[in-house]
Amino acid sequence: MTTLRDAPSATERPPRHAGNTGSPGSRHPAARRTLAYLGLVTVTLLTLVPFGWMLSASLKRDSEVLAIPIQWIPDELRWSNFVEIWERVPMATYLGNSLFLSVTITFLQVLTGSFAAYGFSKVRFPGRDALFLGYLATIAVPWQAYMVPQYIMMQRLELTDTYWSLILLQAFGAFGVFLMRQYYMSIPDELCEAARIDGLSEYGIYRRIMLPLSKPALASLALLTFVNTWNDYMGPFIYLTSNDLWTVQLGLRSFVGQYEAEHAMIMTGAVLSVLPILVLFLFGQRYFIQGVATSGLKG
Structure with missing residues (x-):
């Protein structure tokens, strides 16, 4: 006969439903990983479809491009x-x-953006945060709202049909300041304080400490600015009228007539214009990904 002394205690009893413990995802990590990879591959292929069509169209006769x-x-x-x-x-x-x-434009945006971001993140002065918030709010204003006033201003300065109009208007950007400031905020303030105690000026701190530590963010800003400027169509279309000043995006308009367009030639030019961006990204992708991943962190 089993006595109470011989019965197993609560701590000795085997746990009930031992095979069902844990979340469903923890029981099948391989299945979840496989599904995640399949989802990423599917999204990647869908993203590459337009580029595949562009490459295919560039190797066809013009009459075959839009064939169904x-x-x-x-x-x-x-x-x-x-x-x-x-x-x-x-x-x-x-x-x-x-x-x-x-x-x-990339050089100027990286220079002005990183320098202004240093002031907004590491230099204390009255109204700093309010000024930064107001400057950042300009991102929300659509370009179409001030496109005409900008053109009138450039026209009165007699800078239309010159590169100066595009360079001066795009040499400064609130997005670049925001991106660099977020990265600078992750750099400890103690480094700047120690440099000031050692007698280093603000310009010296910016050049000798902040810039070397922010290479990923600088590479991200440079790549984003370069791609945006390279693919810009409306800016050159508005300010550049001379054919010898046209960019590649405007040059492809030569194959668009009043009643028809040479789609094969347009796609061929598009492939040629994508190659520099592809090469630039392949060489700088490590810094680009690291900069984007860490620009929103503070610690």
């Missing part, structure tokens, strides 16, 4: 399109103009 159903791999790959486009339009001039504007 879509023939992703044409029967005849017309590599001659990439030779013909250089003969039809001054493509080298357009690419050079885009490169000049993109590099110049």
Whole structure:
């Protein structure tokens, strides 16, 4: 006969439903990981579909580009399109103009954005936060709201049909200041205080401490600004009228007529314009991803 002394205590009893403990996700980590990878692959393929169509269209005859159903791999790959486009339009001039504007504006935005962000994050002065909030609020104002006043201002300064109009208007940006400030906030203030005690000026702190520590954020801002300037169409369209000043985005308009467009040539030019961005991202993706991931952190 089993006595109370021989019965197992509560601590010795095996747990009930031991096989059902834990959340459903913790019991099948491999399945969750597989589903996550499948979702990422699906989204990636959907994102690459337009680029695949662009590349396919650049290797077709013009009459085959809009054919239905879509023939992703044409029967005849017309590599001659990439030779013909250089003969039809001054493509080298357009690419050079885009490169000049993109590099110049990127350099100025990185310089002004990082310098202003240092003042908003590490220098204490009255009204700093209110001034930063007001400056940041300009991001919410759509460009169409002040597009006409900007053009009138550039016209009165006689800067239309010059690169100065685009450079001066795009050399400063609230987004760049916000991005760099968020990254600077993650750098301990003690470093700046120690540098001030050692006699280093604010310019010296910015140049010798803040810039070397913020390479990921600088690379992110540079890449975003370069891509935005390279792909800009409305800015050059409004301010540049001379053909020798056109960027590659404006140059592709040469293949758009009043009643028809040469879609094969347009897609060929689009492929050529994407290549510099692709190369730039491949070389700077490590800094870009790190900068975007850490710019919103403070600690």
